[in-house]
Amino acid sequence: MSQVVLEARELSKTFASGAERIAVFSGLSVELAEGQSLALVGRSGSGKSTLLNVFCGLERPDTGVLALLGERFDYREPETAGQAEKRWARLRRRRIGVVFQEANLMPALSLLDNVRLRARLAQQPLDQCQAWLERLGIGELAERYPDQVSGGQRQRAALAMVFAMNPDLILADEPTGSLDRRTAEEVTAELFRLQAQTGVALILATHDPELAEQCGMTLDLAHGAPAGQAR
Numbered sequence: 155m156s157q158v159v160l161e162a163r164e165l166s167k168t169f170a171s172g173a174e175r176i177a178v179f180s181g182l183s184v185e186l187a188e189g190q191s192l193a194l195v196g197r198s199g200s201g202k203s204t205l206l207n208v209f210c211g212l213e214r215p216d217t218g219v220l221a222l223l224g225e226r227f228d229y230r231e232p233e234t235a236g237q238a239e240k241r242w243a244r245l246r247r248r249r250i251g252v253v254f255q256e257a258n259l260m261p262a263l264s265l266l267d268n269v270r271l272r273a274r275l276a277q278q279p280l281d282q283c284q285a286w287l288e289r290l291g292i293g294e295l296a297e298r299y300p301d302q303v304s305g306g307q308r309q310r311a312a313l314a315m316v317f318a319m320n321p322d323l324i325l326a327d328e329p330t331g332s333l334d335r336r337t338a339e340e341v342t343a344e345l346f347r348l349q350a351q352t353g354v355a356l357i358l359a360t361h362d363p364e365l366a367e368q369c370g371m372t373l374d375l376a377h378g379a380p381a382g383q384a385r
C-alpha cells in the first residue's frame with residue numbers, strides 16, 4: 155500500500171467581491187498517494203491556481219483539514235498564522251516542488267547554479283545537479299543564463315530544479331502554458347517520464363484535456379462538487 159502524500163477534507167475557499175463573497179470551491183475532498191498524479195481541470199477562473207496555492211500554503215482556505223507529508227493543517231481551528239507559515243515554509247523549501255507557467259529562474263545565475271541553489275535549499279547533494287540538467291536534455295546549456303536559452307529550455311531547467319530537490323510532491327500550474335504545442339508536448343513528456351521514474355506525487359493544473367488525460371486522476375473544478383476518479 156503506497157503512502158498517502160496529501161489528504162484534503164472538506165476544503166472551502168471564498169474570495170470577497172465587493173460586499174459579497176464568491177465561493178471558489180466548497181466541501182472539496184481529495185487524496186493522493188506516492189507515485190500518483192492528479193490533474194486539476196476546469197475553465198479559467200474555476201480555482202485551479204487557488205487550490206494549488208492552498209496545497210503549498212500560499213493561500214489559506216476558509217475551512218477544512220489538510221494533511222500532507224506528515225503535517226496537518228486544521229483550518230476549522232484558529233492557528234497562529236506565524237506557526238502555520240513556518241511549517242509551510244519548511245515544506246516548500248524541502249519537500250514540495252512548485253512549477254509555474256513561466257519558469258521562475260534567478261536571472262543572475264546560470265542554469266546549473268539555479269539548480270544548485272534549489273538543491274541546497276532542500277538540503278540535497280549538489281553533485282547530482284548537472285545530471286538533472288542532462289536528464290532534462292539541457293546538460294550542455296548548464297553555464298548559460300536564463301535569458302540565453304529558449305522558453306522551453308527554461309522550463310526544462312525549472313523541472314531540473316524541482317527534481318533536484320528530491321521532493322515528495324510536485325505542484326505544477328499550467329507548466330507548459332507559455333510554450334508552443336510541440337515544445338509543450340516534449341516538456342510534458344519529460345515531466346511524466348521523470349515522475350514515473352522517481353515516484354513523486356504530482357498535481358498538475360491544466361485547461362488542456364490531452365495533458366489532463368496523462369494523469370491517473372482528474373478533479374474537475376468547473377462542475378460543482380469535484381470527484382477524484384481513479385484510472
Ligand SMILES: Nc1ncnc2c1ncn2[C@@H]1O[C@H](COP(=O)(O)OP(=O)(O)O)[C@@H](O)[C@H]1O
Nearest residue numbers: 169170178196197198199200201202203204205
Ligand atoms: N486574491 C484574490 N482575490 C480575489 N479573488 C481572487 C483572488 N485570487 C483568485 N480570485 C478569484 O478566484 C477565482 C479562481 O481563480 P484561479 O484560482 O486563479 O482560477 P484558475 O487558476 O482556474 O484560472 C477567480 O474567480 C478569481 O478571480
Ligand SMILES: [Mg+2]
Nearest residue numbers: 202203204327
Ligand atoms: Mg490559474
